[in-house]
Amino acid sequence: EAGVTQFPSHSVIEKGQTVTLRCDPISGHDNLYWYRRVMGKEIKFLLHFVKESKQDESGMPNNRFLAERTGGTYSTLKVQPAELEDSGVYFCASSQVRQGYGEQYFGPGTRLTVT
Amino acid sequence: ILNVEQSPQSLHVQEGDSTNFTCSFPSSNFYALHWYRWETAKSPEALFVMTLNGDEKKKGRISATLNTKEGYSYLYIKGSQPEDSATYLCAFIRGGGADGLTFGKGTHLIIQP
Numbered sequence: 001e002a003g004v005t006q007f008p009s010h011s012v013i014e015k016g017q018t019v020t021l022r023c024d025p026i027s028g029h030d031n032l033y034w035y036r037r038v039m040g041k042e043i044k045f046l047l048h049f050v051k052e053s054k055q056d057e058s059g060m061p062n063n064r065f066l067a068e069r070t071g072g073t074y075s076t077l078k079v080q081p082a083e084l085e086d087s088g089v090y091f092c093a094s095s096q097v098r099q100g101y102g103e104q105y106f107g108p109g110t111r112l113t114v115t
Numbered sequence: 116i117l118n119v120e121q122s123p124q125s126l127h128v129q130e131g132d133s134t135n136f137t138c139s140f141p142s143s144n145f146y147a148l149h150w151y152r153w154e155t156a157k158s159p160e161a162l163f164v165m166t167l168n169g170d171e172k173k174k175g176r177i178s179a180t181l182n183t184k185e186g187y188s189y190l191y192i193k194g195s196q197p198e199d200s201a202t203y204l205c206a207f208i209r210g211g212g213a214d215g216l217t218f219g220k221g222t223h224l225i226i227q228p
Contacts, residue, residue, distance in 0.1 A: 003158065033215060042119075043159075043204070045215030056213050091159070095214075101147060103161035104216065 002026065004107035006092050012113045018080040021110045025074070025094030031055075032075050033095075033104060034067060038088040049075060082114045117141055119207050121219035128195050128226055135191040136222040138205030142186030149216060150179055150190055151204040159204060162190075195226045 005024045013019050025032045034046040046065070047057040051072035060067070064083070069075040079086055089111050093104040120139040128134045140148060147166045153159040163172040168183040176193045192199055202223045206216035 031214065035216070035218075042220045043206075043216075043218040045217065048214055056215055058213070059215060101164060101166060103149065103164050105161070106151075106158040108156070108158045 004092055004094050004105050006090075006107040006110050008110060009108065010111045010113075012115065013082055014115055015084055016081045018078065019082055019112060021077045021079075021090050021112070023075045023077070023092030023107060025092070026096075026105055029094035029096050029105070030072070031095045031097075031104075032069060033093040034075070034077055035091040035093065036088050037091065037109075038085075043091065046077075079112070082112075084114050087112055087114045117207060117209060117217045119205060119217050119219035121203075121205055121222050123222060124220065125223040126225070128224065130195060130197060130226055130228050132195055133191065133193045134195055134224070135189050136203065136224075138188045138190070138219055140186050140188070140205070140207040140217075141209070142184060144210045145183045145186075145207075146210040147208040148181060148188050149206040149208070150188070151206065153202045153204055153221070154200075155202075162203075190222075192224075195224075197226045197228055200224055200226045 007022045030051050032049040035043050037043040045059040048055045049069045052069050066078045089109040091109045093106045095102045095104045150162040151159040163179045165181040170181040178191045181188045202221040204221045206218045
């Protein structure tokens with residue numbers, strides 16, 4: 001069974017540019033999560049999809065971040081325009097079970113550097 | 116605001132020794148606690164999902180306990196091996212339907228041969 005995949009693995013962009021990160025969850029996992037880790041800080045929750053619906057987007061930092069999951073399969077996270085403080089590692093995770101009982105399977109992350 | 120605290124921040128252990136570290140979380144409105152093992156440049160890997168007070172889980176040489184009333188969990192590694200070197204993360208889920216994990220900063224474990 002393939003794990004969670006993320007693309008690209010690393011992205012370097014200039015301040016003001018746009019970047020789109022992609023996440024492919026494990027097949028059959030309805031729950032998809034985005035997290036971010038800024039250097040030196042803990043991993044922080046951004047949002048949660050159940051199929052194509054946003055279940056919880058309380059962690060999204062501001063309206064420069066847009067997440068989509070059309071068709072309930074893969075998801076994209078767009079940052080537009082990027083700012084320096086957006087640099088960090090963006091993780092995607094998926095799970096089959098809701099309500100916190102099921103483990104979340106993480107991808108390797110996309111390292112975003114904004115210069 | 117939820118605070119998940121992990122201690123120590125880093126730990127150097129001699130190969131063969133046993134070790135343990137702590138995760139503290141809010142004791143009110145508890146739902147679940149997750150432990151993850153994370154090696155740099157790899158995906159965080161789930162170790163345990165714990166939900167019941169007094170729960171104890173084991174996977175090989177690694178085990179964990181949970182005290183939801185006082186808000187802490189311990190992770191134990193018996194007979195540390197170099198491959199145990201990693202950052203160990205705990206993450207809390209509160210009751211109320213939100214499934215997003217609230218992580219601590221992790222304990223960075225280095226096993227010295």
